[in-house]
Amino acid sequence: MNTAVVHAASIRDVTVALRVCNQAALLDAALDALAAQTIGTDRLDVIAVDDGSTDASGELLARAAQRYAGFLRVGRVAHGLSPAAARNWALSQAAGRYVIFLEASDRLAPDALARMVAAADTNEADVVLGKPEGGDRQAAAVFRKNLSHTDVYSSRAYWSLSPDKLFRTGMLQRRALAFPTDMPVGDDQAFTAAALIAADNVSVVGDRTCVFRGPAPAGAANLPDRVALVSRMLALVSAQLPEGARRDRLHSRHLEVELGRATAEALLTQDVDPAERERALWGAVEILRTQVAPGALALLPRMLAVRFALLSLGHAAEAQSIAAFEADKDRPAVRKTVEDGRVYTTLPFFRDPRVVLPDALFDITADMTVTHQLQRVAWDGSMLLLDGFAFFEQLSTKDRATRVVMRERASGAEQSFSVTARRDDTLTNAKGNTRAMGRFSTRVNLAQTADGRPFPPGVWDLYLSVSFEGVTQEVRLGRRRADGLDTTARQPVTVAPAPDAPSMELVATPYYTAAGDLSLEISQRSPLPVRG
Numbered sequence: 397m398n399t400a401v402v403h404a405a406s407i408r409d410v411t412v413a414l415r416v417c418n419q420a421a422l423l424d425a426a427l428d429a430l431a432a433q434t435i436g437t438d439r440l441d442v443i444a445v446d447d448g449s450t451d452a453s454g455e456l457l458a459r460a461a462q463r464y465a466g467f468l469r470v471g472r473v474a475h476g477l478s479p480a481a482a483r484n485w486a487l488s489q490a491a492g493r494y495v496i497f498l499e500a501s502d503r504l505a506p507d508a509l510a511r512m513v514a515a516a517d518t519n520e521a522d523v524v525l526g527k528p529e530g531g532d533r534q535a536a537a538v539f540r541k542n543l544s545h546t547d548v549y550s551s552r553a554y555w556s557l558s559p560d561k562l563f564r565t566g567m568l569q570r571r572a573l574a575f576p577t578d579m580p581v582g583d584d585q586a587f588t589a590a591a592l593i594a595a596d597n598v599s600v601v602g603d604r605t606c607v608f609r610g611p612a613p614a615g616a617a618n619l620p621d622r623v624a625l626v627s628r629m630l631a632l633v634s635a636q637l638p639e640g641a642r643r644d645r646l647h648s649r650h651l652e653v654e655l656g657r658a659t660a661e662a663l664l665t666q667d668v669d670p671a672e673r674e675r676a677l678w679g680a681v682e683i684l685r686t687q688v689a690p691g692a693l694a695l696l697p698r699m700l701a702v703r704f705a706l707l708s709l710g711h712a713a714e715a716q717s718i719a720a721f722e723a724d725k726d727r728p729a730v731r732k733t734v735e736d737g738r739v740y741t742t743l744p745f746f747r748d749p750r751v752v753l754p755d756a757l758f759d760i761t762a763d764m765t766v767t768h769q770l771q772r773v774a775w776d777g778s779m780l781l782l783d784g785f786a787f788f789e790q791l792s793t794k795d796r797a798t799r800v801v802m803r804e805r806a807s808g809a810e811q812s813f814s815v816t817a818r819r820d821d822t823l824t825n826a827k828g829n830t831r832a833m834g835r836f837s838t839r840v841n842l843a844q845t846a847d848g849r850p851f852p853p854g855v856w857d858l859y860l861s862v863s864f865e866g867v868t869q870e871v872r873l874g875r876r877r878a879d880g881l882d883t884t885a886r887q888p889v890t891v892a893p894a895p896d897a898p899s900m901e902l903v904a905t906p907y908y909t910a911a912g913d914l915s916l917e918i919s920q921r922s923p924l925p926v927r928g
Contacts, residue, residue, distance in 0.1 A: 408467075409439040409513050410562065411492030415482045416457065417447040417475065419500035422610070423456045426500045427464060435510040437467040441491040444468060444500075447482035448475025453500075480575035480583040483559070487574065490565050494524075497559035497584075501610020508606035512562040515599045519544045522595035524562035525553060526606025532556045534653055543600035548592050549642050553600070554649055557585040557592075560607050567594065581617035582625040586632055593636045593646075619668065619676035622658040626650050627679070630687045644691035651692060655680060656700050659707065663716040664723060677712065684708040694756075698741050701757055711751055718744050732760070732790065737866045739764055739791070765789045766862050766871050767825065770914065771878040773906065778850075778891045780840040780904070780916070784878075786862045786871070787834030789825045793817075797863035800838045801870065802916070804854040811845050812861065813838050836860075842904055842918070843892040850892040850902055856916045874914030883908045894920045 412430055416423060430442055442464070446454045457470040469489065473481045483497055494516055498504070504526075512524045527539040535555035538546070548554035559575075567573075571594045575583045592598060617625075629650045637643040662668060662676045684704050693701050699722045706715040721727055721744055731742050740758040745751050768786035775781065782800060787793050796817055803810040815836040823831050843850045858873040877883075888903040900920040908914055 408441040408492045409435065409494065410509055411441040411443060411486070411490040411495040411565070412509075413483060413486035413490065413495055413497045414442060414444040414500060415447050415479055415486070415498070416444055416449060416453045416500045417479070417482075418449045418451045418453060420449070420452040420456050422500045423453060423460070426498075426503070427460050427468065429503050429506075431464060431467075432506055433504065433509045434507045435513060437464075439513075440467045440509070442468045443486040443489050444470045445482040445486050446470065446472040447479060448473065476577060477580050478575075478577070478583045480577040480579070483575045483583075483587075484577070487568065493565055494562045495565050495568070496562050499610055502560060503608040503610070505604070505606050505608070508601075509562075511601050512606060515542070515544070515601050516562055516564065519597060519599045521545075521597045521599035522564045522567045523591055523598045525556060525598065525600045525602075526561065527600075527602045527604065528556075528558075528560070528607045528609055529605050532558075534649075538600055539602040541600075542603050543598075546598050546600065547595070548598070549645060551598075551600075553598050554589070554592055554646055555653070557588045558609075559584045559588050560609065561588065563591055564595075567591070567596075579625070579628065581621050582628065585625070585629060589629065589632060589646075590636070593633070619658055619662050619672050620679060622654060623676045623679040623683070626655045626658070627683050627687060629654070630683065634687070639689065641691065644689055644695060647688065647692040648695035651688065651704070652696055652700060655683065655704075656696075659703065659715075660719050660723065663712075663719045677707065680704075681707055681710070698758060698760060699743060702743055702745060702753065705753055705757055706745070706751065709751065714745060714751055734791070734865045734867060737761075737868065739867055761867065764791065764867060764869060766869050767831075768860060768862065768871055768873075769876050769878060770873050770881065773881060773914070775889050776839070778841065778843040778889070778904075780842060780906075781837070782840070782858075782873070783835075783837045784860075784873075785820075785823055785831075785835045786860050787823070787825065787831040788862065788864055788867065788869070789827075791865050791867060793831045793833035793864050795865050796833055797866075797868070798836055799861045799863070800840060800873070801859040801861050802840065802851075802856045803859060804852075804856050805915075806854060809852075809854075811851070813840050842902075842916075849895055851904070851916075851918050853902070853918050853920055856918060858914045858916070872911075872913045874908055875912040877912075877914075883912075888921075891918065899923075 444457055446457055461468055461470045473485050508526055512526050516524045535552045538552040573590050575587045630647055633646045659680050662673045685708055703715050703718050733740050733742055739761045741760050745753055746758045767789055770784040772783035798815050800813045815838040817833045818835040819832050820835045821832045823834050825831055859870050860873050861870050886905050886907050888905045891902040891904050894900040894902050901923045903921055905917045
């Protein structure tokens with residue numbers, strides 16, 4: 397077999413690290429598909445590694461190395477605890493500027509490598525995610541469109557931790573990244589997570605499918621190993637990131653995806669070995685007590701956060717009860733309660749004296765979403781007239797206290813104005829429920845603020861403080877607006893004589909920012925001559 401190290405003169409654009417383990421029946425199709433990549437075999441380096449196969453994979457690879465001598469090299473490693481050794485050997489031999497890791501059962505779209513390499517080069521990306529067939533359910537949002545620049549903190553890229561991505565080989569070498577060989581499950585997660593965290597830029601080719609994944613290997617990992625993986629991943633993230641929002645975000649992914657599933661299975665599946673179940677649950681308790689910050693728990697779905705809180709407190713029976721409630725697709729709708737400006741979901745064990753969980757676990761105020769639209773902007777002398785609608789999707793329009801807020805960008809000074817509600821029984825939320833008192837109108841007198849003086853010069857941004865049932869959320873006005881609103885006119889409107897400059901006048905010039913938000917620039921000028 398050709399296992400020679402490739403030297404710099406032989407550098408190609410991309411190395412495909414193809415792991416083969418007892419997949420002889422799939423091998424010819426896998427290699428033929430790679431040979432057909434539109435990037436061209438002159439830019440392609442394929443390293444196929446026989447991971448201790450006991451079928452005819454080795455013999456087929458030997459013949460394929462002769463048939464595809466121009467771009468295929470093969471090797472063999474002893475099968476280890478995981479696929480890590482095979483992947484690491486391929487990585488050590490990589491001749492491409494980029495490398496992607498595949499199984500023999502995976503397939504790439506014919507132009508996948510060409511598109512992914514182009515994205516990496518154009519965007520100077522260290523990692524490129526190619527859209528998998530059907531998308532990753534947990535990471536679906538990141539594959540909705542092409543993204544030239546993103547990271548694991550502003551997108552769902554970290555929710556896709558399979559290694560079938562394009563990695564910049566130089567970045568992997570500089571960071572000395574490799575697949576851990578001591579993990580019975582999840583070595584691919586550890587490698588991909590470390591690479592994504594280290595990447596200066598991540599790009600996504602999401603406009604059409606790049607990767608067609610084969611079936612998962614037979615034999616699922618046991619529950620204790622799956623729980624141990626969570627501990628390992630939390631430790632990996634903690635070693636790379638200081639305490640704070642970024643660490644919490646990445647931790648929340650492992651808590652929701654891996655620990656959530658493992659604990660649900662341990663609590664609800666009847667045929668799990670009792671000893672295995674106990675080890676898994678105790679491992680989960682240890683993780684929750686020692687490795688998880690409140691900020692990470694706050695990012696989880698509330699049912700899962702309550703389940704984890706119950707486990708951490710030693711209430712296994714109650715944790716099983718809420719896991720069953722969550723799994724019940726026919727469960728009744730969960731009601732909300734609103735108190736002192738906060739919204740709580742009244743899940744099981746809310747204010748239950750038997751377990752005494754904090755209200756914060758049930759607080760869903762941050763999940764309240766505002767639907768709003770600015771529909772009219774007009775002037776009546778120095779009066780700015782605004783009309784539109786705004787309401788919470790999840791709350792009624794009772795006890796309205798909505799106000800328009802104008803905030804000066806540099807100083808933070810602000811003025812607020814009440815709005816007049818207009819009943820409209822045709823106004824509904826996304827589910828068709830009436831939000832009749834959601835329409836608003838207001839008149840902003842720029843010539844007279846609360847202290848009797850006109851608005852001073854500056855850039856004033858317009859906000860809407862949406863308030864119903866005592867719950868308040870502030871949104872920017874203008875980005876969501878009626879189609880007919882004129883966003884191009886910048887005609888100054890005379891406001892008042894400048895109080896500190898008798899020969900000058902104040903004028904307001906409305907404009908929309910690059911993000912589409914409405915602002916007013918108030919400035920001084922000499923009065924225009926009066927036409928005869």
